[in-house]
Amino acid sequence: MAFYEVYSHPALIRYKTSVCTKATLFLAIVLCLTYIPPLLVAYRSQGFWIKRSTYEEQPVVRFQYQTLLVAATSTRGDYVAWSTFPHLNNMLGNNLRIPAVSVREEDQNQDGKLDLLLFNLQLPLKPEEQVYSIQLLITFSYQLFRMSTVVMQSLAFVQHSSSVPGARLFISGDLRLQQRTPLPHRGLYNIYNVSVIDGSSPFASAYDLDSIIRSYQERNLTTVLSCPMPVWTVGRAAGSPFQLNAEIRYPMEIISYRPGFWETIKFAWIQYVSVLLIFLWVFERIQRFVFQNQVLTTVPIPVGKPHLS
Known part of the structure; x- marks a missing residue:
């Protein structure tokens, strides 16, 4: 008898650990490396704060x-x-x-x-x-x-x-x-x-x-x-x-x-997010590899596990 797929959904797994562990330290480092470097890159690439417009x-x-x-x-x-x-x-x-x-x-x-x-x-x-x-x-x-x-x-x-x-x-x-x-x-x-x-x-x-x-x-x-x-x-x-x-x-x-506050923020935000998306993509895959392969010890807990009858 042939089988075919009628429905699919991703399985959510939460990885838990205590506060003072290597996994917690790793997560803190990843967050810093994800959100701070894009700000520095956008700022150092000139024109982050728009000072004059026409x-x-x-x-x-x-x-x-x-x-x-x-x-x-x-x-x-x-x-x-x-x-x-x-x-x-x-x-x-x-x-x-x-x-x-x-x-x-x-x-x-x-x-x-x-x-x-x-x-x-x-x-x-x-x-x-x-x-x-x-x-x-x-x-x-x-x-x-x-x-x-x-x-x-x-x-x-x-x-x-x-x-x-x-x-x-x-x-x-x-x-x-x-x-x-x-x-x-x-x-x-x-x-x-x-x-x-x-x-x-x-x-x-x-x-x-x-x-x-x-x-x-x-x-x-x-x-x-x-x-x-x-x-x-x-x-x-x-x-x-x-x-x-x-x-x-x-x-x-x-x-x-001279642009006003909101125009300046809008221009800076576009530059920041355009760089941030790349860092989010890279570090998301790093975290997935580390936790799925238990490089750092955590407790995986499936969420919404289906019940078989």
């Missing part, structure tokens, strides 16, 4: 309608200037030229965030004046929301010079975020939410470009006009204004931040 976000940028323009009109140091700050304009005297300015910001992908600033300026000049260099400073409101809430005032600085007098300057570039230190993972970060230029100051030193740029670059979080493509056009007709056209884009940014 995410992608497009900032919310708004042009602040604050501008400072300086144009050199000769090689002898003559210049004309204009700004949106009344105190500075009053100090310029005969060097003041009031340009015609048009500004437009566009949301090109219709996602609710502005993507592009079109800045057009026409600077009137006297017939004998020529433009050899341009320095333009414009300010922005810059905000991030995905992790920590960042609110700050930033700027873009445009500068170009030529040995040949020009009629037009065209600039196209990206307003890029620069970080010296990572941002916190949550909370309000607004220590730079102050005006880059103190427009209420009656002193000329407050509008000095060297001082403004130096103070701005001391910050941990700034913006810079990256990869500008200047096009300097010569041949200005007599009596026509000098034209400055700028296209400034607000691109997607990769933001660096």
Whole structure:
């Protein structure tokens, strides 16, 4: 008569011993070797504690309608200037030229965030004046929301010079975020939410470009006009204004931040468990060999032994 298997289940055997035995000491050593070395391996393999991470976000940028323009009109140091700050304009005297300015910001992908600033300026000049260099400073409101809430005032600085007098300057570039230190993972970060230029100051030193740029670059979080493509056009007709056209884009940014506690633990736990599984597999087979073959004396007790009738 043929037999076939209708059901099977593993037999559980417990191996017991007293406290002060070689088997107990062996078990303690195995437990230590199972759980501690994976921690050391994960830690020594670099990057166990994640200290910096990144995410992608497009900032919310708004042009602040604050501008400072300086144009050199000769090689002898003559210049004309204009700004949106009344105190500075009053100090310029005969060097003041009031340009015609048009500004437009566009949301090109219709996602609710502005993507592009079109800045057009026409600077009137006297017939004998020529433009050899341009320095333009414009300010922005810059905000991030995905992790920590960042609110700050930033700027873009445009500068170009030529040995040949020009009629037009065209600039196209990206307003890029620069970080010296990572941002916190949550909370309000607004220590730079102050005006880059103190427009209420009656002193000329407050509008000095060297001082403004130096103070701005001391910050941990700034913006810079990256990869500008200047096009300097010569041949200005007599009596026509000098034209400055700028296209400034607000691109997607990769933001660096310090992870929080739970994100750090999650990252460390994954590394630890991935190594621990190997040690568990190895030492489980070592224990099975030692106890099943009674290398160390213990008392095997079957559990759930079936009763035959």
